[in-house]
Amino acid sequence: METAGKIFATGVCHTDAYTLSGSDPEGLFPVILGHEGAGKVESVGEGVTKFKQGDTVVPLVTQGQGLLPDGTSRFTCQGKQVFHFMGTSTFSEYTVVADISLAKVNDKAPMDRVCLLGCGISTGYGAALNTAKVEPGSTCAVFGLGAVGLAVIMGCKVAGATRIIGVDINPSKFEKAKEFGATEFVNPKDSSKPVQEVALEMCKSCIRTVLTF
Structure with missing residues (x-):
């Protein structure tokens, strides 16, 4: 059960720099980093009932391994697979996450601040x-x-x-x-x-x- 959304704000955590340095043994490349984001739901996949288009959400770290829970990636570049990061990948204008990796927040919450709730x-x-x-x-x-x-x-x-x-x-x-x-x-x-x-x-x-x- 997946949700696609547009990222409006993201923080930069030391973990992103740590993974980029190659020091993280679980880091997989190529990857879209970022895990302190806030955005809006653009679309929901089959079976998703807790979210709808237009919801303001914060992606949450729920899994690693560079893939979604079903073992696949939703990112590609020039025909090649790109890995997810912590199930969120917020250093991207758009991202796809599992519904378990989202929390709905007040629509009036400033996204450049509420994004820090993610980590x-x-x-x-x-x-x-x-x-x-x-x-x-x-x-x-x-x-x-x-x-x-x-x-x-x-x-x-x-x-x-x-x-x-x-x-x-x-x-x-x-x-x-x-x-x-x-x-x-x-x-x-x-x-x-x-x-x-x-x-x-x-x-x-x-x-x-x-x-x-």
């Missing part, structure tokens, strides 16, 4: 809630205040953490981190001690410590 935000938010399982009253340390780190902070706050320590060598990031819920900040350059020791001294009664990069 960066969901990765960090899910790490706090589903992987670390942050508990109410926890003290958390988040290492790295990029997009994923900010999403971790957001997840920690929703989970009820009372202290959220942001760790980054760029102090200008702290103001934005506070908007997401960080309560304190540590710059590893400000201490001769290893930063993990500094963080542990700040939260000796930690219930849970969350790490990200």
Whole structure:
């Protein structure tokens, strides 16, 4: 069950660069990269019932192997097969995905922002809630205040953490981190001690410590 759509916005994730470098053992070439996209449904295939033409959607990473669930590709170039990437391939004006690889979003949502739900935000938010399982009253340390780190902070706050320590060598990031819920900040350059020791001294009664990069 497949859906074809037009991509209106896409983010660039480090995973795209990592795969392009040839370092990813699962990377297959030639390939259309990209997995942080947002777009509109153009058409739906047989058996698709959850989506219709015109829906605003975010593609989701659901499979690798460079192919759709049925083991085939929908991309070609000069008569040769081109592989899919993470089931999404958002570095393309149009893409084809399995219906399980889509989430419908509000039509009014700005696509240049909501596209980050496809990876960066969901990765960090899910790490706090589903992987670390942050508990109410926890003290958390988040290492790295990029997009994923900010999403971790957001997840920690929703989970009820009372202290959220942001760790980054760029102090200008702290103001934005506070908007997401960080309560304190540590710059590893400000201490001769290893930063993990500094963080542990700040939260000796930690219930849970969350790490990200």
